[in-house]
């Protein structure tokens with residue numbers, strides 16, 4: 001960790017080595033929400049698949065405008081119909097019902113002049129084809145509905161179901177190991193003395209991964225021993241991704257970098273010119289992506305939001321890799337230290353961003369993560385953000401974008 005890498009280079013480098021998972025599985029559309037498509041989806045049923053009425057009313061020929069017509073029959077949604085109109089006739093028709101080929105216009109029931117004894121008078125001004133939905137006008141056979149890499153939304157499920165498509169090829173969910181390090185850690189269900197602390201990182205990270213649609217397995221705490229760390233890491237090689245916290249800085253018990261290197265890790269970077277998160281390390285060990293985050297709880301969570309999710313999105317096969325930002329008005333001025341990238345915790349509501357604790361908090365703190373719902377990133381030249389400044393923020397529950405957006409303020 002001799003030289004700290006530029007933030008943008010670190011992001012580019014981590015995304016550069018992240019390869020989309022190759023494993024796929026077939027999943028029912030009912031269980032597909034938030035998952036990533038591993039196939040293209042082509043339109044197999046015209047949408048709509050027959051000409052139909054958009055309103056309850058009368059199906060007429062536009063040339064019969066102004067005439068009094070006999071209502072030949074009533075067509076309900078689902079009825080099969082044949083063209084049987086004679087001169088001076090029309091159909092009564094319901095929303096969604098098939099329009100016979102001898103009618104070209106629908107007049108809503110509230111727009112006819114009078115309707116009694118199976119006869120109806122049509123107004124003079126009639127626009128041909130009005131209130132008629134044409135076969136294939138929305139999507140036609142052979143159209144590409146979705147590309148590989150789209151993340152399934154409820155709107156997509158509606159379209160898939162409307163096509164009679166129930167089973168999808170999706171990328172298998174990544175197999176993620178979440179690891180903590182350090183002899184000082186006790187699990188939350190154990191008794192911790194005053195000299196010991198509870199492991200909060202693993203539980204927080206797994207919860208955050210779940211919030212964003214990923215699954216993860218907690219694989220335990222690596223003790224402060226190089227030998228044991230090497231052995232522990234060796235046992236994690238079947239995972240697609242390993243996320244560790246702690247043991248990655250310069251302390252006497254910081255063994256993570258060496259333990260992974262001894263297991264064949266190719267380091268993409270170790271140390272980034274950013275606060276919090278300076279000691280972060282990423283790399284690849286054969287086909288396993290490795291993220292070693294600093295142990296400070298605030299740093300670990302902020303690094304997850306900023307560094308981890310773009311990589312996770314790419315590994316999972318999503319086309320939407322990059323953070324989407326929201327624009328907010330800053331309500332309270334605050335200072336940042338120039339010469340490095342800063343990640344500033346804050347709260348967003350009603351179009352406004354408010355910095356957490358005047359940006360005066362330590363990386364070891366835990367409560368400030370809960371007191372915030374977004375981050376803001378400042379570049380190396382930034383020394384302060386003023387009241388009323390328009391700022392770019394990344395919400396903890398942000399969406400992701402296909403395009404890389406400049407995050408800096």
Ligand SMILES: Nc1nc2c(c(=O)[nH]1)N[C@H]1C(S)=C(S)[C@@H](COP(=O)(O)OP(=O)(O)OC[C@H]3O[C@@H](n4cnc5c(N)ncnc54)[C@H](O)[C@@H]3O)O[C@H]1N2
Pocket residue numbers: 180181182184185197198199200201202245246247248249250251254276277278279293294295296297299363364
């Ligand atoms: N001489 C230097 N010292 C430090 C530097 C540096 O550049 N030079 N960097 C500092 C920065 S920045 C950070 S961040 C920390 C990160 O250090 P590590 O990643 O090695 O983390 P640890 O030392 O193992 O732990 C730090 C802190 O976090 C607590 N921790 C660790 N794991 C958990 C967990 N699962 N749940 C709750 N808390 C955890 C741990 O007890 C420590 O208090 O290094 C600075 N030092």
Ligand code: MOO
Pocket residue numbers: 274275276277278279294296299363364
């Ligand atoms: O990454 Mo550390 O948390 O900057 O103190």
